[in-house]
Amino acid sequence: xxxxxxxxxxxxGENPLPSSSTQNEEPSPPxxxxxIAEPVKRTLxxxxxxxxxxxxxxxEFEAQSNAEQDQRTRAKEPGxxxxxxxxxxxxxxxxxxxxxxxxxxAFDYAMFCQGFGGQFVNIYRxxxxxxxxxxxxxxxxxxxxxxxxxxxxxxxxxxxxxxxAVQWKTGPSSEDVWEVREHPVKDAFQGNLExxxxxxxxxxxxxxxxxxxxxxxxxxxxxxxKLDPTGSNPSNAR
Numbered sequence: 001x002x003x004x005x006x007x008x009x010x011x012x013g014e015n016p017l018p019s020s021s022t023q024n025e026e027p028s029p030p031x032x033x034x035x036i037a038e039p040v041k042r043t044l045x046x047x048x049x050x051x052x053x054x055x056x057x058x059x060e061f062e063a064q065s066n067a068e069q070d071q072r073t074r075a076k077e078p079g080x081x082x083x084x085x086x087x088x089x090x091x092x093x094x095x096x097x098x099x100x101x102x103x104x105x106a107f108d109y110a111m112f113c114q115g116f117g118g119q120f121v122n123i124y125r126x127x128x129x130x131x132x133x134x135x136x137x138x139x140x141x142x143x144x145x146x147x148x149x150x151x152x153x154x155x156x157x158x159x160x161x162x163x164x165a166v167q168w169k170t171g172p173s174s175e176d177v178w179e180v181r182e183h184p185v186k187d188a189f190q191g192n193l194e195x196x197x198x199x200x201x202x203x204x205x206x207x208x209x210x211x212x213x214x215x216x217x218x219x220x221x222x223x224x225x226k227l228d229p230t231g232s233n234p235s236n237a238r
Contacts, residue, residue, distance in 0.1 A: 060146075061104040068102075093180065097161040099154035103142040110135035134164065 044052065112118045113132035122130040141160050145153045204211045 061107070064102065064104055094158065094162070097158045097165070099158050101138065101142045101157050103139065103146065106135065106139040106142050110139050 110132055113122075113130070113135050118132070119129055122128070138160075141156070145156050148156070
């Protein structure tokens, strides 16, 4: 039984000889990747296409509504009230026409006009039904120019409102009496209010009778003079 002790253990640094089975094994080539079948694009029917476009439009309305809500929220912050309103650089008559348009608001106006409530308002105001084509023109203009360049879109919207003003607002206006202001007014409501109140108090002390009559007129309700059946004022009759 001495052969157990005569055998030398294999050195740790020596690598064992590979077996014949290991030598005969060759690396198998990688399996070919199976081709991925591309999804078949189904052609949408006209109704499905309309529903898809409507869903995209509603998503745009929702995003625009959220942006306007965030803007109103920021405007109500205390720090926003302290900011001074910038004076517009352009005060020409063309600057009175808007250069922005909300597609959601235009759509709401058009749908309201088409409904019972909108036509009831038209009957109450104008005595008859009114066409809603002008509201739909606003909506389709907004949709048509929503992807335009900012400057081109502003010009198209301004021209649209100018044409509407020519159609609906031609005739006598305040410009027949008042001249158009060519320069902006600066610091119109700034001044020494305490000094003004002191001057008013001095005037009231110097004119007590007129102050009392003015307070009486402000407290008494206005009454229209009574007319006789003929339509003449009896107070003027002598």
